[in-house]
Amino acid sequence: MPSVTSTPTAGTAALADATASDAALRRFLHGLPGVDAVGLEARAAMLGTRSIKTTAKAYAIDLAISMIDLTTLEGADTAGKVRSLSAKGRRPDPTDPETPKVAAICVYPDMVATAKEALAGSGVKVASVATAFPAGRAALPVKLADTRDAVAAGADEIDMVIDRGAFLSGRYLQVFEEIRAVKEACAREDGSAARLKVIFETGELSTYDNIRRACWLAMLAGADFIKTSTGKVGVNATPPNTLLLMEAARDFHAATGTRIGVKPAGGIRTTKDAVKYLVMVNETLGEDWLSNEWFRFGASSLLNDLLMQRQKLRTGRYSGPDYVTVD
Amino acid sequence: MAFEYAPAPESRAVVDIRPTYGLFIDGEFRDAADGKVFKTVSPSTEEVLAEVADAGAADVDAAVAAARRAFGPWSALPGAERGKYLYRIARIIQERSRELAVLETLDNGKPIRETRDADLPLVAAHFFYYAGWADKLKHAGFGPEPRPLGVAGQVIPWNFPLLMLAWKIAPALATGNTVVLKPAETTPLSALFFADICRQAGLPKGVVNILTGDGRAGAALVAHEGVDKVAFTGSTAVGKEIARTVAGTRKKVTLELGGKGANIVFDDAPIDQAVEGIVNGIFFNQGQVCCAGSRLLVQESIQDELLDSLKRRLATLRVGDPLDKNTDVGAINSAEQLARITALAETGEAEGAERWSAPCELPDSGYWFAPTLFTGVSQAHTVAREEIFGPVLSVLTFRTPDEAVAKANNTPYGLSAGIWTEKGSRILAVANKLRAGVVWANTFNKFDPTSPFGGYKESGSGREGGRHGLEAYLDV
Incomplete structure (x- = not known):
């Protein structure tokens, strides 16, 4: 399959005008092509019918494992839980080195230091949610302090939530500036910066048109990744809403030359599901996005299913859930 | 490393094709009276699948006579009884759908994804739908006790062999007619399997008769004295011949002929979904669809953006083995059809339209044509006027809605059209002005048994499907 290659047709500079004022931003976002819900869902469903077998399946399973942001975001999280999850992330299957x-362990900010220590030298990143996750209902200084705290503790990546209230009431520039401010707060003293993932909570934005607008808003504001959801609401990542994020990232790349990562999160539990998302990446964004630098799964239970399927492919037998670790 | 999909072929073992098949007359398979046979091949490999009896005039006589004998008792059955048979047929089709999907893919060359997800579900749905009408005819709006016509002579094309059979046979049986059906010469097998399903369902002898053969058998059937009703789906040229044949006779006729559908994309269209609709409109079934959206009319202001998106999408189409579950575009049905597509595409180039084909590797054996589009096409180009019946899209532009409507209607055909815009009022306004039997809004090539289908102008007359489809088989 040929990769999707595009040449930038309009620089980021031209898009800068779009964010000059609230009115300009509104005009730009509402001028994006609409999304036909029936057509989008039909396309996502069609891609879900691809039959991925044998060598392709083995490739997809390993790729999917390497793309997981292994997540624990519970009120009951403890250092012990984070350490055991980190051990799992470093060596998902003790029976097969x-x-x-x-890709990363995803935790709350107060667990970043613990995860960082547990993952030292492994190459597995530490991602931290921030900005009053998951509701995002806090004052901006609090959100920025939350972010700086996580970065200072060693987070490689920050998963922020947007202010859905501001977005839904049409205060786009406020959302834009908040993302900008968080992006600045991701900067480290040595001049490097944590990568910023922007969570839309697509289930709360409700319409596909809103989701597309949110994508462009975040990409213009400097998001490194766009991410569907927190995993904390009724509707999280779905094939159609993730496809929509991919189309936005594809179009943004065509317009600006800037590559943006995509992360569906919440509700992806099976190998079958994960493979469907990878097919979507392959046929929408192309193979340039097929690495954990540009695509992630936000998931907790997915990993064990991938490991069981991996064992099945390797040994020809399905060993069952007692042969993968529960962490 | 790229994500290469490993081959995922559907198993051929689910279908058992016998080396020879006879004609299905009066509930029995029999050889042609003169013993003639012809071969049917798999278009994707050119492998011979089976030898099939070639019906001659004596066989047409025998089939029509069998249908005539069966007509009395069949039409006298209470509607609910006829409905039972149709429900039974529908259920058997569902039960055998995997087998029939593989068979259809082998004989026709279309991808298994389409036969599995489109053809077979629609075939079963059509029988279920008309089964429901069988005992409700007096409520259909054609009088208190509408009567059937008698023996229906039906001739169907090769592009949707089993689906066209369903469109023809289901309403005919529901209304109490009996049937002699001739499938296309290149795709006879699924109709013969359907004959077996009729036996499995216990359908009385002679109610359905299947005559395989070429155009001569079709012509003899249409011209036969004993036929009360002619239903034809196929080319406009043959349709005109049939209209001449039946002119001045008692025969009632419905014709579903060619098309040159316009897919109109306005500048406020949902672009990504419009691209999918365009692809589905012209590359579904390799473009061998009478209602294909073979003319893309795109508003000038978004032409470049849309074409870039379309070409990028076409580059991801998977062309190849039709039995592979990941194949999007399969084989052209016959060498003859491939030659016609090739010739028309060459004419397009010779007349100055710019040709672009999706980068794809075509198999060495079989009949293949890469998904192709022509840009810089004007109304005067052959590729904008003639039905190509292949995976070839002609791209034209327009500036205003009036111009779009004028260009869309500027064709001798009038079967289908599509409108892509986010503005609901524009959909209604434009749809009202289009001279096409079916107008899709923000979608394309969507079918449902409840929806009537048929053409304006040289795309034919009469409607199939829905309540309207009953009328063609009733004496009203």
Whole structure:
């Protein structure tokens, strides 16, 4: 399959005008092509019918494992839980050292230091949610302090939530400036910066048109990744809403030359689901996005299903859930 | 490393194709009276699938006579009884759908994804739908006790062999007619499997008769004295011949002929979904669809953006083995059809339209044509006027809605059209002005048994499907 290649047709500079004022931003976002819900869902469903077998399945399983942001975001999280999850992320399958490690461990800010220590030298990143996750209902200084705290504790990546209230009431520039401010708060003293993932909570934005607007808003504001959801509401990542994020990232790349990562999160539990998302990446964004630098799964239970399927492919037998670790 | 999909072929073992098949007359398979046979091949490999009896005039006589004998008792059955048979047929089709999907893919060349997800579900749905009408005819709006016509002579094309059979046979049986059906010469097998399903369902002898053969058998059937009703789906040229044949006779006729559907994309369209609709409109079934959206009319202001998106999408189409579950575009049905597509595409180039084909590797054997589009096409180009019946899209532009409507209607055909815009009022306004039997809004090639289907102008007359589809088989 040929990769999707595009040449920038309009620089980021031209898009800068779009964010000059609240009115300009509104005009730009509402001028984006609409989304036909029936057509979007039909396309996502069609891509879900691809039959991925044998060597392709083995490739997809390993790729999916390497793309997981292994997540624990519970009120009951403890240092012990984070350490055991980190151990799992470094070596997902103790019976097979060939198993790829996950992309990152995703925790609350107060657990970043623990995760960082547990993952030292492994290459597995530490991602931290921030900005009053998951509701995002806090004053901006609090959100920025939350972010700086996580970065200072060693977070490699920050998963922020947007202010859905501001977005839904049409205060786009406020959302834009908040993302900008958080992006600045991701900067480290040595001049490097944590990568910023912007969570839309697509289930709360409700319409596909809103989701597309939110994508462009975040990409213009400097998001490194766009992410569907927190995993804390009724509707999280779905194939159609993730496809929509991918189309936005594809179009943004065509317009600006800037590559943006995509992360569906919440509700992806099975190998079958994960493979469907990878097919979507392959046929929408192309192979340039097929690495954990540009695509992630936000998931907790997905990993064990991938490991069981991996064992099944390797040994020809399905061993069952007692042969993967519960962490 | 790229994500290469490993081959995922559907198993051929689910279908058992016998080396030879006879004609299905009066509930029995029999050889042609003169013993003639022809071969049917798999278009994707050119492998011979089976030898099939070639019906001659004596066989047409025998089939029509069998249908005539069966007509009395069949039409006298209470509607609810006829409905039972149709429900039974519908259920058997569902039960055997995997087998029939593989068979159809082998004989026709279309991808298994389409036969599995489109053809077979629609075939079963059509029988279920008309089964429901069988005992409700007096409520259909054609009088208190509408009567059937008698023996229906039906001739169907090769593009949707089993689906066209369903469109023809289901309403005919529901209304109490009996049937002699001739499938296309290149795709006879699924109709013969359907004959077996009729036996499995216990359908009385002679109610359905299947005659395989070429155009001569079709012509003999249409011209036969004993036929009361002619239903034809196929080319406009043959349709005109049939209209001449039946002119001045008692025969009632419905014709579903060619098309050159316009897919109109306005500048406020949902672009990504419009691209999918365009692809589905012209590359579904390799473009061998009478209602294909073979003319893309795009508003000038978004032409470049839309074409870039479309070409990028076409580059991801998977062309190849039709039995592979991941194949999007399969084989052209016959060498003859491939030659016609090739010739028309060459004419397009010779007349100055710019040709672009999706980068794809075509298999060495079989009949293949890469998904192709022509840009810089004007109304005067052959590729904008003639039905190509292949995976070839002609791209034209317009500036205003009036111009779009004028260009869309500027064709001798009038079967289908599509409108892409986010503005609901524009959909209604434009749809009202389009001279096409079916107008899709923000979608394309969507079918449902409840929806009537048929053409304006040289795309034919009469409607199939829905309540309207009953009328063609009733004496009203």
